[in-house]
Amino acid sequence: MELTSSQQRRAVAAVVSVASALLALLTHEPSGLLVAVATVGICIGWKAGLAAVVAASSISAAILLSPEYGTENGLARFAAFVCGAFGLWLVVKIFRTIGFYDRAYRGAGPSNSDTPGLGWSAYPDGRLRFLNAAALEYVGVTAKEMREITDADDFSWLRFVHPDDVEASLARWQHSLETGEPMIEEKRLRRFDGTYRWFRDTGVASRDERGQIVGWYGHTEDIDDQRKAEAALRQSERELRLLVDTVPTMIWLMTPAGLPYYFNKRFVDWAGIDSAKEEPRGTRQFASHVELFHPDDRAAVKAVFQKSFARGEPLQHKGRLCRKDGEYRWIDSRFEPLRDEDGTILRWYGVNFDIDDEVRAQESLRLADQRLARALRAASLAELSVSIAHELNQPLQAVVANAGAFQRWLNADPPNFNHASRVAQKIFKNADAAAQVISRIRALFGKTEGELHAIDLNAVIRDVCDLLGDRLASSSVKLDLHLDPCLPSTTADHVQMEQVVLNLVRNGIEAMEDVSISVRDLRIASRRQNDGTVEVEVRDRGRGLADPERIFEAFYTTKPDGMGMGLAICRSIVEAHYGRLWAENVETGGASITFSLPIRAADPTKNPPPRP
CATH class of the missing domain: 1.20.58 (Methane Monooxygenase Hydroxylase; Chain G, domain 1)
Structure with a gap:
């Protein structure tokens, strides 16, 4: 038995x-x-x-x-x-x-006295038979005391187990005794100083040639530091996940092949992605994500994304993405690869910025600038009508006078065809001058975009001064021109440059209306700078500017009947030509408004017509 x-x-x-x-x-x-x-x-x-x-x-x-x-x-x-x-x-x-x-x-039979960590063995019925020196040292008992403890109770080792782990540990041990299956569990064991540390206890059965269990042998490994490190890692991961989910941008991750497998909470809430129904990691097809883009953008998005993934290059792309409410909004997408030490791509990080409000604001601003430009040109029409009539009157009067002379030379007896021929050439020339005046006026007040040509800013200044000659004379303003005879030409729209100079000269005239006639001096200068730009300065002798920078704001004006749009449109035009416009007060009195333009050769493929 x-x-x-x-x-x-x-x-x-x-x-x-x-x-x-x-x-x-x-x-x-x-x-x-x-x-x-x-x-x-x-x-x-x-x-x-x-x-x-x-x-x-x-x-x-x-x-x-x-x-x-x-x-x-x-x-x-x-x-x-x-x-x-x-x-x-x-x-x-x-x-x-x-x-x-x-x-x-003393090693009779199988022994684990030299096993690293805490080693033990037990009888087939589960009674503890052996603890190695490390285990005895940990619990703080001698071999004799341990023998007395094991003689007193079959499961006396439970006194060293944390009270919260006793029930589960005993259940696992009895299950292994009944089934012969290995026992693997994690529990807290009391050290000799009364502190508890986590251990992973592993016990396996030893069998004889008939398969009968003749003993149990186990190894108890200290995993307290490992569990603390894992707990700290889990806490760090939770904090990182919280940071990723709360950062005010949409973040998503992709496999090296570009297959999305993670979307942060903000992306899920924005796009309405059901994370519970998402495919397993890395199996979500990229086409299903492309479907979120606007139908007009899908082909371009797919092409640029696949090109970037194939080359492993960072990517920045703007497109319209469908929000969960069905509205398409402009999104700025950026992707960066994460590489290992060998340069192999491990994953892709992507961020999406909702820039729809910014894009719409920019479009609204562009349309407002266009409307302001047309409004400014329309507001100047009444003021320029007198000067335009004067400019047209001269070539038209010349045409009438030359036509009469032509008729007299033909009616002479005998007819003087030589003089008539010369007079006819003058008629053609005067008619062409009138046509050019009409062409400039139509371009100035039309809605067509400007065209870039190589222009001479000195010639533009002279044309504007001729156009405002009557205004200068009626306002008793002395005109002082200091134009650089070697000023190089630059690429710009002729009509828009005339508009800028016209506004600056007219503002200079109006700035001196309330000063003495003796000091009304308007100085216009052109010069070349060493930084590859040309400058045009209009300086008056008025009372100066209260806020030199604010005068370029739309609808800001110091005139009782002013609209506050002229200088704002001027700055828009200059900046559209990649230039700069600024104002400053002059120490000797008055104000100076200057604009600069880069010296550029005419190349319509590289310099598209500016849109002020």
Whole structure:
């Protein structure tokens, strides 16, 4: 019969002891009590064996000192019995002590005393049989104390387990004992100083040639630092995830092939992506993401994305993306690859910025600039009508006068065809001059875009001064021209440059209306700068500017009847030509407004017509 637990062995020991005691009493032979002493000492323990020696001695005294035995013979046999029982108990104690050390702590049979970490072994029934030196040192007990603990209780090792882990640990251990399956668990064990640390306990069964379990061997690894590191890593990941989800932009990740597999919360909320229905990591087809773009943008988006992914180059793209409410909004998308030490792409990081409001604002500003430009030109029409009529009057009067002379030369007797031919050439020239005036006026007040040509800014200044000649004379303004004769030509729209110069000259005239006639001097200068630009300066002798920078704001004006659009449009025109316009007060009195333009050759493919 195989006894698989200490309770069974102790029950058998008790039965054998009681039977031997009864047999000794019935036969009046105390030597049978030695069997009880040996049984109790071997199966129960040496302390119980010593108690059995005392009990057996008492029973033997009652038997040997009875009237059936003589006194001398009884005392001698009693003394011999006591010595024999005590000797038997001593032999059992020595046998148990040496056996425990030999089997458990001196390598009898399979041993894990040299196992790194905490090593242990147990009997087939689960009773702890061995702890290596590291385990004994950790729990703070000696081998002798551990042997006493294991003799007292089959599961005495549970006293070293954290109270919260006892129930689960015992359940796993009993499951392994019943099934023979390996036992792997994580639990907290008490150290000798009372602190608890996490351990991973692994126990496997050792079997004989018949497959019967002959013991359990285990290794307990300290994983407390690892668990703390993992907890810190999880906390860091949670904080990073919280940061990624709360940052005010849409973030998404893609595989090296460009397949999306992660969208942050802001992207999910914005686009209405159902993350619960998303395909597994890296399997979402890129085409399904392209479908979020506007139908007019999908082909271009797919082409530029695939090109960037194939070359491994960063990408910035603007397109219209569908929001969850069905509205398409302008998005600025940027992608950057993450590479390892060898340069291999591990993943792609993408961010999306909603720039729809900015794009719409820019478009509205551009349309407003166009409307302001047309409004400014329309507002100047009444003021320029007198000068235009004067400019047209001269070539038209010349045409009439030359036509009369032509008729007289033809009616002469004889007709003077030579003089008539010369007069006809003058008529053609005057008519062409009138046509050019009309052409400039139509371009000035029309809605057509400007055209870039190589222009001479000195000629533009002279034309404007001729156009405003009557205004200068009526305002008693002295014109002082300082034009650089070597000024290079630059590429610009002729009509728009005339508009800029016209506004600056007219503002200079109006700035001197409330000053003395003797100081009304308007100075216009042109010059070339060393930074590859040409400058035109219009300087007046008025009262100066209260805020030189604010005068370029739309609708800001210091005139009672002004609209506040002229200088704003002038700056828009100049900046559209890649130039600069600024104003400043002059120390000697008055103000100076200057604009500069880069010196550029005419190339319509590289310089598209500006849109002020």
